[in-house]
Amino acid sequence: MGRVTASAPGKCILFGEHAVVYGEPAVAVAIEQRISVTLESVQTGETPWKIDGMHFDSRKHPHVQALRNRLWQTSQGAPGITIQVNGDIPPASGLGSSAALSVAASAALRCARGRWYTSVDDLQNPATWAEGYASSIENLDVYTPENRELSSQQSKSSMEHYVHGKEVASLDECALLAHAVEAVAQAGRASPMDASTCAHGGVVLLSDAMEKDVEYLYTRRLKMEDGERTWHLHSVHMPNTTEDLYLVIGNTGVYAPTSNQVAKVAAAIAAKPERIREIQTIGVIARRGIQALKEGDFEAVGRAMSENQIMLQGLGVSCPELESLIRAAAPTSLGAKLTGAGGGGCMVALTRHPKQTSEAIELAGGRTLISKFGNAGLTVDECENMPLWSTGRE
Ligand code: MEV
Numbered sequence: 001m002g003r004v005t006a007s008a009p010g011k012c013i014l015f016g017e018h019a020v021v022y023g024e025p026a027v028a029v030a031i032e033q034r035i036s037v038t039l040e041s042v043q044t045g046e047t048p049w050k051i052d053g054m055h056f057d058s059r060k061h062p063h064v065q066a067l068r069n070r071l072w073q074t075s076q077g078a079p080g081i082t083i084q085v086n087g088d089i090p091p092a093s094g095l096g097s098s099a100a101l102s103v104a105a106s107a108a109l110r111c112a113r114g115r116w117y118t119s120v121d122d123l124q125n126p127a128t129w130a131e132g133y134a135s136s137i138e139n140l141d142v143y144t145p146e147n148r149e150l151s152s153q154q155s156k157s158s159m160e161h162y163v164h165g166k167e168v169a170s171l172d173e174c175a176l177l178a179h180a181v182e183a184v185a186q187a188g189r190a191s192p193m194d195a196s197t198c199a200h201g202g203v204v205l206l207s208d209a210m211e212k213d214v215e216y217l218y219t220r221r222l223k224m225e226d227g228e229r230t231w232h233l234h235s236v237h238m239p240n241t242t243e244d245l246y247l248v249i250g251n252t253g254v255y256a257p258t259s260n261q262v263a264k265v266a267a268a269i270a271a272k273p274e275r276i277r278e279i280q281t282i283g284v285i286a287r288r289g290i291q292a293l294k295e296g297d298f299e300a301v302g303r304a305m306s307e308n309q310i311m312l313q314g315l316g317v318s319c320p321e322l323e324s325l326i327r328a329a330a331p332t333s334l335g336a337k338l339t340g341a342g343g344g345g346c347m348v349a350l351t352r353h354p355k356q357t358s359e360a361i362e363l364a365g366g367r368t369l370i371s372k373f374g375n376a377g378l379t380v381d382e383c384e385n386m387p388l389w390s391t392g393r394e
Pocket of ligand 1: 019190
């Protein structure tokens with residue numbers, strides 16, 4: 001029986017949440033906690049599409065449904081599959097659980113479906129994809145039944161190749177699809193930060209400019225009701241001096257969906273347009289933090305995190321539970337702030353004393369997770385008897 005498992009990490013934001021939605025710079029770090037998605041072909045006679053042993057309900061799983069619409073269309077003959085989701089990222093807590101799920105699910109679906117190429121010289125070069133999604137392919141709807149038939153007719157003359165399994169997963173494609181899905185969930189206002197960090201892992205920097213001394217990944221654009229945003233994404237390669245650095249995450253247990261918090265900030269700015277200055281100040285702090293990160297000055301990174309928290313508090317996205325955990329972490333950490341959309345969910349402390357910081361947060365009532373600084377991104381962990389569906393040219 002065919003089976004594929006892909007997994008992706010959650011993320012913590014060091015600086016710039018909310019402001020990044022308005023195009024300001026931000027930095028996020030992949031954490032050790034992950035979500036894994038396993039797809040298996042269904043036994044003949046079984047119900048098509050099951051998730052975690054239950055009938056698939058698109059309202060309960062909007063992210064998976066959105067990916068299904070793009071990559072696994074029943075109307076085009078895609079067969080039923082079963083999905084198993086596992087992991088240790090708490091949902092709706094600001095740790096990127098939905099982005100990690102979307103990234104892992106896109107990779108698993110792509111491996112299970114395979115991909116057509118006009119050349120197999122470079123599997124990761126989107127220019128050779130006969131269908132698919134990537135930053136270098138502008139149109140998100142590149143794959144339609146019409147162009148599939150067209151390329152099907154051309155397949156003999158244009159030397160197309162069909163490849164399936166592990167090697168057809170692309171970080172760019174998974175991050176792009178996950179961003180598109182997040183944008184739908186957040187009523188059109190979502191930065192690519194969560195999606196790209198969960199896909200690429202390590203430390204991801206988003207900026208309104210091309211940054212020096214970091215690896216450029218790609219540029220993303222998204223039209224919002226008040227204008228188009230552009231983000232240049234980069235990977236930051238950290239020096240070895242991060243070995244004794246940890247992120248201690250404190251969960252308030254207060255449920256706080258990102259979409260509500262993003263809408264709250266948008267409403268505050270719409271009511272008082274001059275509040276955009278608070279967003280710009282977060283951008284200034286993030287730029288200072290980014291410079292400190294590039295220089296390996298983690299004391300200054302911590303200071304920028306704590307300054308960022310003061311601005312987030314002013315913006316109205318913190319809450320008493322978060323403040324109490326942040327206060328508890330402060331004496332043993334380099335800096336602490338909420339992470340993600342706020343209003344509940346989690347805070348993060350950057351520390352060289354993870355045990356003490358974690359104990360202090362627990363004493364203040366938080367549940368903690370400890371993570372190294374920067375972790376692996378998307379991985380395809382298992383891939384057997386593929387494809388589960390091949391979009392028929394052979
Ligand atoms: C959520 O993890 C981060 C926000 O900045 C939203 C986004 O970037 O899309 C609040």
